[in-house]
Amino acid sequence: MKRSVALLSSAVLVVSLLTGCGGAAGKDSASKPADQTQPAQNGEQATQPDDVLDQFKKLTLPYTVEPKTALVEYKDGTLSAEEFETFLRVINFLNPMQGMMIESADQESLKMFAREYTATKILASRADAAMEKEAKELAEQTFESLKIQYMGLLGKDDAKFEKLMSNQGLDKETVVGQMELINKSMTVLRKGIDEPTLKKLYEGMDKESLTVASVRHILVSFEKHNNNQEETLQVANELVARLKKGEDFAKLATENTDDPGSKETGGLYADADVTQWVPEFKEAALKLPLNQISDPVKTDYGYHIMRVESRKEKTFDEMKKQLESQALEQAYDHFNKEELDKLITKYNIPETKPASK
Structure with a gap:
């Protein structure tokens, strides 16, 4: 995972969904339409909504551990195995391709995921009331956008969408809660990013x-x-x-x-x-x-x-969103180097199961 979980807004994750569907279906997402419920062409058999539903499997964790185990211990808190599992299942729901990577992850990769999620928890805990409100509203909006994308794959059948979530051991409240946590961490990082900071970045570009x-x-x-x-x-x-x-x-x-x-x-x-x-x-x-x-x-x-x-x-205004992302990454890198490893006191990452042949 090239970029931090803390920097992956729920909006960005949702954009990945349809690309992930192509991988989950074993199809070339670059050459196939996103809505696979369309009529077949050239004699190809059409994919029905039930077939699409079957493509979204519950995440198989590559390890076994007691739910209450503290996988990460840090100042003022812990990351439990139960919390971590919920997070991984939501990531699989938001981005099926990421879920495939999780299922084949080794112990070091799991440690990276756990470290990033711990960073998200720590940063989110610093959000004030206004930040929490903004994060929740965005999470609710993004969930509805995500649902629309899934519904397009499921023949606009609300019952199938609910079944898909149930099959993955999730519900709306859980998914929204995880997206809200990510949004809060980003809002905290974004607090120190102002117009002069962005203009300085712009002026430094070649x-x-x-x-x-x-x-x-x-x-x-x-x-x-x-x-x-x-x-x-x-x-x-x-x-x-x-x-x-x-x-x-x-x-x-x-x-x-x-x-x-x-x-x-x-x-x-x-x-x-x-x-x-x-x-x-x-x-x-x-x-x-x-x-x-x-x-x-x-x-x-x-x-x-x-x-x-x-x-x-490109003008400053045209570059502003890109500059905000760059500044956000820099803010996270600073948090990583100056705080995160000092706050984490212990890792208890389980060993992973051998990959099935």
């Missing part, structure tokens, strides 16, 4: 991190030409010549590009962060004069013919 560009391109891949670089370059140069004679870029890209990610948009990536691209492509996106056809740009994938159609730096 130009590349702020730049977005709309780039239209055609990829002539090495793979398609059996890794013959000379042949690949020759094809790319022929396309450059056709573009410079006035042929339509979008049409030519749709017909010739080897990049499936932009084929349907006529080769266009619109208003994209340049930092997401490979170095050579990024460099060209940053430096090419606007609306000029480039010479072939070589990357590990092949040769790209590029045209930068727009380029700008």
Whole structure:
């Protein structure tokens, strides 16, 4: 788990649900529609709501321990095995893919989960009345959003949703309570994040991190030409010549590009962060004069013919949400380094069961 549980708002977790459904169903979530109750196409058998319900199994814990066991002891409190199990079951409900990771976790991974959840408990205990109210309201709203997503998978059958929760040993109150706890911890961390803090972060960002560009391109891949670089370059140069004679870029890209990610948009990536691209492509996106056809740009994938159609730096207001997330992570890192390990006095993490073959 790359990011802390304390930093995973319930809203973020819910976004993960439909992606998780694809994994739980053993399907490719990138290529299948989220609503798998739609009519089948091309002779494929339709997935019925009952089948979807069967995909969401109760979490199988990879360890055995008495419910009252204190898995983590810290100043002014403990994390019991019972509390930890509830937390893990809710995470499985919010994000089935995360649940699959929990079932195969080793002892060290369980310790990480327990440490992060202990951090969430400690931070949440510092919330004042206003923070608690805000956290509860958000948790209630997010639960309703989560329910809508599940209902879309279950044929909008409320009884099936209730059965799904019951099968996992959960109810609304338990799920909302866990999301509220996470929200409270985040609200406490967010307390010290003000406008000057965010502006300081913004001013410290380099130009590349702020730049977005709309780039239209055609990829002539090495793979398609059996890794013959000379042949690949020759094809790319022929396309450059056709573009410079006035042929339509979008049409030519749709017909010739080897990049499936932009084929349907006529080769266009619109208003994209340049930092997401490979170095050579990024460099060209940053430096090419606007609306000029480039010479072939070589990357590990092949040769790209590029045209930068727009380029700008994002403003502070456009970056604000991203900056808030960054500041939140920094606040949590500070809590981790300066407080958490000093507050935790003992771990009693159970050994995990051998993975089934």
